[in-house]
Amino acid sequence: LSSSLEYCPSNFISSGINAEYGDDDQCEQLTAAEVLQRLEESWINERVSPYLQESQQELVDCLLEQCESVESNFSRASSFAVGIHQLEIQRIKYMSTDYLRTRLHKIEKHAEYALEEQKDQDGEEGVLKLSPAEFVYAREHFRNLQLHLKETALKHMPSPFNNLDKKKSITAPNLNSFIFFKVKEDTNNVLIDPRGDPVDLSRDEIHISKFLPIATLLNERKINLV
Amino acid sequence: MDPSQVEFIAEKDTVSILPNFTEDKLYLISGDVGPFQPQVPVVVPLWLAVNLRQRQKCRIVTPDWLDVDKLKEKKAEELESNLFTTPLHPHYMEISNIILGNSRDVTNADEVRTLVKDIWDIRAAKLRKSVNDMIHHDAGSGQLLAHVQISNITTLEINTMRKFFTASLDHLHNLRNHAEICLRKYT
Numbered sequence: 089l090s091s092s093l094e095y096c097p098s099n100f101i102s103s104g105i106n107a108e109y110g111d112d113d114q115c116e117q118l119t120a121a122e123v124l125q126r127l128e129e130s131w132i133n134e135r136v137s138p139y140l141q142e143s144q145q146e147l148v149d150c151l152l153e154q155c156e157s158v159e160s161n162f163s164r165a166s167s168f169a170v171g172i173h174q175l176e177i178q179r180i181k182y183m184s185t186d187y188l189r190t191r192l193h194k195i196e197k198h199a200e201y202a203l204e205e206q207k208d209q210d211g212e213e214g215v216l217k218l219s220p221a222e223f224v225y226a227r228e229h230f231r232n233l234q235l236h237l238k239e240t241a242l243k244h245m246p247s248p249f250n251n252l253d254k255k256k257s258i259t260a261p262n263l264n265s266f267i268f269f270k271v272k273e274d275t276n277n278v279l280i281d282p283r284g285d286p287v288d289l290s291r292d293e294i295h296i297s298k299f300l301p302i303a304t305l306l307n308e309r310k311i312n313l314v
Numbered sequence: 315m316d317p318s319q320v321e322f323i324a325e326k327d328t329v330s331i332l333p334n335f336t337e338d339k340l341y342l343i344s345g346d347v348g349p350f351q352p353q354v355p356v357v358v359p360l361w362l363a364v365n366l367r368q369r370q371k372c373r374i375v376t377p378d379w380l381d382v383d384k385l386k387e388k389k390a391e392e393l394e395s396n397l398f399t400t401p402l403h404p405h406y407m408e409i410s411n412i413i414l415g416n417s418r419d420v421t422n423a424d425e426v427r428t429l430v431k432d433i434w435d436i437r438a439a440k441l442r443k444s445v446n447d448m449i450h451h452d453a454g455s456g457q458l459l460a461h462v463q464i465s466n467i468t469t470l471e472i473n474t475m476r477k478f479f480t481a482s483l484d485h486l487h488n489l490r491n492h493a494e495i496c497l498r499k500y501t
Contacts, residue, residue, distance in 0.1 A: 120343045120344075121343065121344050121345050124343060124344050128323070128326075132315070132323070135315050135319070136315060136476075151343070154343055155343070158343065166337075168335075168337055169337070169338075169340055172340060172342070172362060172365075173340075173342065175361065175362070175365060176342050176343060176344065177343075179322075179361065180343065182322075183322075186319075262484065264484070264487075265480060265484050266479075266480040266483045266484060267480065268472050268476065280460075280461045281460045281461040282460075283457065283460070284460075284461065287461070292465075293463055293465055294463070294464050294465055294466075294467055294472075295461065295462065295463050295464070296461065296462045296463075296464065296483075297460060297461040297462075298460055298461075314469055314472055
């Protein structure tokens with residue numbers, strides 16, 4: 089009984105030992121354990137950071153498929169093994185749902201900002217922050233909110249105040265809030281404090297700084313939020 | 315982050331157990347465990363060890379660092395040094411709580427519990443002191459520090475004051491920036 093799945097965004101075959109986690113042009117060969125580790129790191133980053141990180145929806149989908157394939161093998165396994173596999177599946181499901189829940193919470197808080205950012209990024213390279221489903225959710229949430237405000241209050245106001253001024257109503261996240269991070273890879277000459285000098289970061293150090301200067305390092309997976 | 319979530323993360327760490335049953339190797343998504351044979355030590359994740367212990371299917375082998383002498387040494391080391399010493403384990407507090415709570419196999423459990431708590435208290439005091447120093451530090455130009463390095467601190471310790479600390483740093487920087495802007499505008 090071995091957990092097995094091969095997954096690529098374009099096609100999906102059930103076979104093999106490794107979970108293949110695909111990313112547009114490059115397919116990375118990761119074991120299921122590595123996918124789980126990556127999701128855990130993304131979950132912690134998402135919980136602690138002030139704003140949405142890049143969407144790791146593929147990790148979540150890949151893991152859920154792994155869980156399904158394990159569950160489909162339950163009939164062949166002893167009840168002891170089934171119990172333990174179920175425990176693990178519950179842990180994985182908790183982590184994935186909490187990850188998605190945190191993201192949804194941030195989307196609801198900053199729906200307009202996220203949509204604007206996505207629009208600006210359209211056509212550029214790079215991973216989008218909102219997955220397709222999240223994009224639809226953000227758009228609907230924003231529309232419903234606007235409609236609600238209009239129907240309950242704005243409609244009854246005199247005409248200069250009748251509309252939501254887009255620029256004034258965006259609740260942007262505070263990207264300068266402080267966070268703790270741990271260094272994964274040695275990096276040199278990072279400008280953490282804009283008024284200070286560039287700093288060298290070595291592995292396993294823990295730092296406190298504002299979020300914005302290290303946001304790119306986080307995307308490159310050179311640091312982990314703690 | 316919720317403390318229970320920090321504990322959830324700590325439950326992934328491995329611990330050695332002595333099973334009292336026989337089973338084949340299990341291919342879990344997070345790694346392989348087993349095979350299980352009576353009285354043969356096996357390395358499993360903590361969440362699995364706790365579950366098996368609760369079902370009376372194994373005994374948990376106390377980790378090396380959860381020993382009275384080691385803890386006394388560590389506590390002395392911690393008291394001497396001004397900075398944080400390397401923690402017993404990156405999740406020492408969570409793991410010791412879980413193991414002491416679930417397993418009756420720890421020798422001198424009460425003494426171990428007291429020593430771990432003492433180490434925690436000493437580190438918490440150091441943390442408070444360094445937070446205080448950071449806020450009152452003058453970088454030579456009346457500006458607040460925007461970047462500090464702190465090492466050898468565990469996630470749970472960070473988590474105890476994360477919310478309060480980051481929120482207050484935000485407010486302080488905000489106020490300081492506004493003060494600068496006002497000074498520039500009106501002088």
